[in-house]
Amino acid sequence: MLNIVELLIETFGKDCVLTREEAGMRVASNWHQHKNLDCLALLRPATTEEVSKMLQICNEYNQPVVPHGGLTNVVGGAVTKPNEIALSLERMNVVEEINVLNKTATVQSGVVLQNLQKITAKNGLLFPLDLGAKGSCMIGGNIASNAGGLHALRYGVMRNLVLGLEVVLADGTVISSMNKMMKNNAGYDLKQIFIGSEGTLGIITKAVLKLEDLPKSRNTAFVALESFDKANQLLEFFKHHSKNSLTSFELLWQDYYTMMTSPPSFFSPPLPQTHSFYVLIEALGQDAAKDKVLFEDLLERSLENGLIADAAIAQSQQELDWFWGIRENVELIFSVHAPVFLFDVSLAISDMDEYIKKIKSALQYIWADVHFYAFGHMGDGNLHLYVSCGNNDVSTRHLVEETVYKPLQQIGGSITGEHGIGLEKKPWLYLSRTPEEIQLMKTLKKALDPNGILNPGKLLPG
Numbered sequence: 001m002l003n004i005v006e007l008l009i010e011t012f013g014k015d016c017v018l019t020r021e022e023a024g025m026r027v028a029s030n031w032h033q034h035k036n037l038d039c040l041a042l043l044r045p046a047t048t049e050e051v052s053k054m055l056q057i058c059n060e061y062n063q064p065v066v067p068h069g070g071l072t073n074v075v076g077g078a079v080t081k082p083n084e085i086a087l088s089l090e091r092m093n094v095v096e097e098i099n100v101l102n103k104t105a106t107v108q109s110g111v112v113l114q115n116l117q118k119i120t121a122k123n124g125l126l127f128p129l130d131l132g133a134k135g136s137c138m139i140g141g142n143i144a145s146n147a148g149g150l151h152a153l154r155y156g157v158m159r160n161l162v163l164g165l166e167v168v169l170a171d172g173t174v175i176s177s178m179n180k181m182m183k184n185n186a187g188y189d190l191k192q193i194f195i196g197s198e199g200t201l202g203i204i205t206k207a208v209l210k211l212e213d214l215p216k217s218r219n220t221a222f223v224a225l226e227s228f229d230k231a232n233q234l235l236e237f238f239k240h241h242s243k244n245s246l247t248s249f250e251l252l253w254q255d256y257y258t259m260m261t262s263p264p265s266f267f268s269p270p271l272p273q274t275h276s277f278y279v280l281i282e283a284l285g286q287d288a289a290k291d292k293v294l295f296e297d298l299l300e301r302s303l304e305n306g307l308i309a310d311a312a313i314a315q316s317q318q319e320l321d322w323f324w325g326i327r328e329n330v331e332l333i334f335s336v337h338a339p340v341f342l343f344d345v346s347l348a349i350s351d352m353d354e355y356i357k358k359i360k361s362a363l364q365y366i367w368a369d370v371h372f373y374a375f376g377h378m379g380d381g382n383l384h385l386y387v388s389c390g391n392n393d394v395s396t397r398h399l400v401e402e403t404v405y406k407p408l409q410q411i412g413g414s415i416t417g418e419h420g421i422g423l424e425k426k427p428w429l430y431l432s433r434t435p436e437e438i439q440l441m442k443t444l445k446k447a448l449d450p451n452g453i454l455n456p457g458k459l460l461p462g
């Protein structure tokens with residue numbers, strides 16, 4: 001009798017099935033590329049039918065399968081064990097339709113986010129999801145992780161951008177829910193179960209995505225502020241007066257801004273490093289001339305009424321890259337301070353300042369020389385924290401995580417705003433979800449994947 005890898009090769013051919021040795025030439029993660037894949041085999045289906053047949057076989061063999069998108073998640077969500085089979089969507093990379101009139105895109109789940117952005121732009125439309133890993137991450141991975149990114153403030157997270165989905169269940173059943181309408185109240189909205197399910201409930205093969213008009217103007221500025229309260233007032237001021245064009249409001253605490261604009265960073269500071277807070281504000285609009293005047297007027301009024309202390313407006317693509325580079329070049333923290341723990345907590349804006357002060361002093365109390373950086377999508381209530389205390393053994397990790405996560409429970413925050421649970425945050429899920437919620441998640445998992453073959457060990461505690 002054939003073993004499962006032999007059977008898969010016989011059924012789908014060598015091109016579709018990489019052996020352990022062949023798969024081992026690839027990296028296990030595009031986030032930290034130091035480890036190679038070590039899995040039983042890697043499947044590369046080209047069609048939904050192939051995904052369905054592959055899962056049918058794996059289900060019959062009780063064979064664990066880990067879906068792979070662009071492998072850019074930062075929570076160990078696609079970690080594949082030596083006895084597990086990886087299933088990569090990389091060959092299902094076709095944009096099947098751009099419907100200009102309805103403003104929808106129908107895509108296979110292996111389409112790389114940046115490629116979709118380029119194709120929609122050529123059609124005068126915008127797919128609004130945007131994030132640092134856009135050159136590698138795939139739409140299926142974005143949906144499975146319910147990605148947030150840099151434009152969520154205006155356009156919402158991935159959950160808000162998906163109109164329809166095609167998903168293959170663990171037993172090979174294809175659920176086609178390729179809805180194209182904004183409104184469809186015919187029973188449960190099944191696609192929402194799979195969005196953010198991190199590969200544990202089904203394999204996403206296709207999606208219908210919502211598009212927006214391609215912006216004709218982009219106005220971006222770095223501003224400096226003296227207090228968190230002023231940043232909050234500035235956010236409200238821009239929300240009320242920017243005619244719905246405010247797209248990003250990224251807050252940087254002083255330590256992070258200074259780090260990102262001092263050697264060995266190759267970015268110089270657009271504003272002096274002496275202020276307590278910095279915000280990268282971006283507005284996208286439809287009228288280049290009027291939008292520029294409005295944006296500059298709002299900044300001028302913010303300066304006059306003392307909300308901001310200083311401002312620098314990006315005047316060219318080079319300056320845009322410079323400003324966004326300061327916000328996004330997080331790799332620098334890893335290169336200078338490794339080992340580093342990364343967090344993406346979510347909490348009410350009104351709790352942010354106090355929370356950051358509290359955990360910073362708690363961390364400093366334990367590790368006097370801790371490096372702590374805070375920044376993120378203030379407008380969405382989602383912050384990224386980087387903590388380095390010289391060690392990353394199990395007990396240190398636990399203590400850092402406990403210090404960062406525990407205070408969130410009291411204020412109703414979440415341990416993750418956009419990165420998801422994966423392997424890394426699983427022990428802390430109980431802080432953000434009730435026992436009843438976790439039980440219902442387990443019931444769903446059992447109903448959709450009774451043999452537990454899809455991405456086992458991720459998201460749900462045992």
Ligand SMILES: Cc1cc2nc3c(=O)[nH]c(=O)nc-3n(C[C@H](O)[C@H](O)[C@H](O)COP(=O)(O)OP(=O)(O)OC[C@H]3O[C@@H](n4cnc5c(N)ncnc54)[C@H](O)[C@@H]3O)c2cc1C
Pocket residue numbers: 030031066067068069070071072073074077078089109130131132133136137138139140141142143144145146147148149150198199200202203204205418419455458
């Ligand atoms: C530099 C950098 C910046 C980032 N910035 C952001 C940000 O601003 N916002 C944000 O939300 N995230 C961000 N991320 C995290 C990451 O890019 C996102 O989580 C992204 O959505 C993952 O997509 P992927 O294709 O790489 O998925 P993968 O990493 O391959 O997989 C993610 C999860 O989804 C599952 N999966 C993948 N494809 C499928 C599928 N077709 N069907 C079912 N399950 C599937 C995997 O098993 C895994 O559990 C960033 C990462 C990096 C490295």
